[in-house]
Each structure stands twice: as C-alpha cells, then as structure tokens.
Amino acid sequence: MILIGFLVAAYARLELVQVGEEVQVLSQERVANMLLLQELRDDIGLIERQVRNLALLTDPAQVAEEHARYTSVRKHAAGVIERLRTNLKSAELRVHMQKVEQLRPAYIAALDKSAQMGLDNDQEGARDLILGEQRQLQRQYLEALDEMIAYQRRMTSATAESSAKDVMAASAALLILSLLSAVLGVTVAWAITRRVRGQLGGEPAYAVQIAQQVAQGNLAVNVERRMGDETSVLAAMDQMRGRLAQIVGEVRASSESIATDCDRQHRPEPANRRASVQP
Structure with a gap:
C-alpha cells in the first residue's frame, strides 16, 4: 500500500511538473509576446496619428510638441522590438519577425520623412507622402505584423488548450489510480482478514x-x-x-x-x- 501511494504521488508530481512547465511557457513566452506585439501595434497607430497631426498643424509650438510625442513613441516602439527579439523562442516566430524587420526600415524612413516635412511647414508634401508611399508601406508592414500576431495567438491558444487537456488527463489518471488503490487496498485487507480467520479457525x-x-x-x-x-x-x-x-x-x-x-x-x-x- 505504501508503494502504491508512493507511485500515485510520483505520477502526480510528474504531471504537475509538466503542467507547470506549460503554464510557465504560456505566461512567460506566449502571453508576454502577445502583449509586446499588441503594444507595438498600438505604438504604430499612435505614430501614424502624430505624423498626420504634423502634416495638419501650422502652429510652431503645437508642431514642436507633437514632434516630441512622435519621437518618444518611436523610441518606445524600438524598445518593444528589441524585447521581442530577445523573447522569441519559436523558429516560426523568428521567421515572421524577420519579415517585419525587413519591411520596417522603409516604413520608418517614410514616417520620418513625413514628420520632417511637417516640421518644415511642407504640409502639402507631407499629405501627399502620407496618402501615397507611406500608406502602401504601412499596409505591408501591418500585414506582416498582423500575421505574426495571428500566429502568436494560435500558439497561445494551443498551449492553453494543451495545458487544460493535460490537467484533465492528469485528474482522470489520478482518479483512476486512486480508485485502483482503494480497490487493491480493500482486496488486500480482505485477503489478510480471510487468512487470519483461516489460521484462527473462526472469528x-x-x-x-x-x-x-x-x-x-x-x-x-x-x-x-x-x-x-x-x-x-x-x-x-x-x-x-x-x-x-x-x-x-x-x-x-x-x-x-x-x-x-x-x-x-x-x-x-x-x-x-x-x-x-x-x-
């Protein structure tokens, strides 16, 4: 009985370790990457809005203030990308990241050019650039980023489902082992009692x-x-x-x-x- 209890405890320990590892991957890698990708997506939206504001504003003070915000968000987005490079473990995610980074320089150059036109009071040129080349580069960049987000979301869902299935399987296995242990315990107790009664010759x-x-x-x-x-x-x-x-x-x-x-x-x-x- 002690050996059976030890085996049940060892099995439960192994299952808990496996589930713990999956939860760790889910929290430290999958969910963390999802949050970083969403953060980068939000930064791009802010950058686009600030560039459009620079193309529309004419007041020098407002232009300077908006350009400062643009520079701050650009710096934050660069930091998010650096954290993503460090945090990515999947080979497929690295392929997606390479595609995003290949499109990023041309897109960032167009953004900087539009922002500089706004600083130079060339609003017409900035608007033409925003509605033309920059929009095309933005579409390509966001498509690549959205593909990466979709893949990361699928991986996160798969890991969560796998963890849930492992928990259910471990629970079912532990229940079965516990029932088997109980049945075996009753059988052993019955056999011992029967043997003792047989040796005694009665009650x-x-x-x-x-x-x-x-x-x-x-x-x-x-x-x-x-x-x-x-x-x-x-x-x-x-x-x-x-x-x-x-x-x-x-x-x-x-x-x-x-x-x-x-x-x-x-x-x-x-x-x-x-x-x-x-x-």
Missing part, C-alpha cells in the same frame, strides 16, 4: 472467548470447528482442551483410587474375624 472474538473459558477451567466447553479443520488455532485449542480434560480425569481417577486404598488400610477388622483367628 477472533470467538477464539478469545474459548481461550478465556479454558483459562477459567471450563474444560467442558464445546469448540465449534469447521469440518476437517485440524490445523487452526481453534483446532489446537480444542485438542488442548481435550487433552487437559483427559489428564484431569486421569488425575481425578488416580486420586480416588489412592483414597480408596487408604480408607481400606485404616478401617478396623470385624470382631468375629478376630475371634476366628485366635488359637
């Missing part, structure tokens, strides 16, 4: 009762045995009871015989027998 309480009767001197007690039982404890006790009863009977008979002889030796002779024997 333990009955064997104790017979032993107490014999110990109290009741050698006439009837010992109920199974048919053909000659080897159990009850059978041995019955044989012992019978032997003791025989010994006690023999001792009693011997004592009575001795008492009878002694009584004869000390009994006085009759008078007529003494007279007949005189000369």
Whole structure:
C-alpha cells in the first residue's frame, strides 16, 4: 500500500511538473509576446496619428510638441522590438519577425520623412507622402505584423488548450489510480482478514472467548470447528482442551483410587474375624 501511494504521488508530481512547465511557457513566452506585439501595434497607430497631426498643424509650438510625442513613441516602439527579439523562442516566430524587420526600415524612413516635412511647414508634401508611399508601406508592414500576431495567438491558444487537456488527463489518471488503490487496498485487507480467520479457525472474538473459558477451567466447553479443520488455532485449542480434560480425569481417577486404598488400610477388622483367628 505504501508503494502504491508512493507511485500515485510520483505520477502526480510528474504531471504537475509538466503542467507547470506549460503554464510557465504560456505566461512567460506566449502571453508576454502577445502583449509586446499588441503594444507595438498600438505604438504604430499612435505614430501614424502624430505624423498626420504634423502634416495638419501650422502652429510652431503645437508642431514642436507633437514632434516630441512622435519621437518618444518611436523610441518606445524600438524598445518593444528589441524585447521581442530577445523573447522569441519559436523558429516560426523568428521567421515572421524577420519579415517585419525587413519591411520596417522603409516604413520608418517614410514616417520620418513625413514628420520632417511637417516640421518644415511642407504640409502639402507631407499629405501627399502620407496618402501615397507611406500608406502602401504601412499596409505591408501591418500585414506582416498582423500575421505574426495571428500566429502568436494560435500558439497561445494551443498551449492553453494543451495545458487544460493535460490537467484533465492528469485528474482522470489520478482518479483512476486512486480508485485502483482503494480497490487493491480493500482486496488486500480482505485477503489478510480471510487468512487470519483461516489460521484462527473462526472469528477472533470467538477464539478469545474459548481461550478465556479454558483459562477459567471450563474444560467442558464445546469448540465449534469447521469440518476437517485440524490445523487452526481453534483446532489446537480444542485438542488442548481435550487433552487437559483427559489428564484431569486421569488425575481425578488416580486420586480416588489412592483414597480408596487408604480408607481400606485404616478401617478396623470385624470382631468375629478376630475371634476366628485366635488359637
């Protein structure tokens, strides 16, 4: 039983370790990458909005303020990309990342050119660039990024489903093992009880009762045995009871015989027998 319990615990430990590893991958890689990709997508939206604002604004102070925001978001987006490069483990994700990075320089150059036109008060040229070349580069860049996000989402869902299935499988396996352990435990207990009862020759309480009767001197007690039982404890006790009863009977008979002889030796002779024997 101890070995079965140890095996069940070891199996549960292995399953928990596997589920823990999958949860760790899910939280530290899959979900983290999803958040980074979404963060990069949001940064691109902010950058596009700021570039359009630079193409529309004419007030120098507002233009300078918007350009400062643009520079800050561009820097943040570059940091997100660097964190993605470090965090990506999947070969397929690296392929997607390479495609994104191949399209990024031309797109960033178009953004910077539009922003600079806004700073130079060339709003018309900035608008033409935004609606023409920049829009085409933006579409290609976002398509590549969205493909990467979709692939990462599928991987995240697959890992989550795998973890859930592993948990369900581990729970079912542990339940089955526990039931098997319970059944085996009951079977072993039944076998041990049956063996003990077989060695005793009956119920333990009955064997104790017979032993107490014999110990109290009741050698006439009837010992109920199974048919053909000659080897159990009850059978041995019955044989012992019978032997003791025989010994006690023999001792009693011997004592009575001795008492009878002694009584004869000390009994006085009759008078007529003494007279007949005189000369």
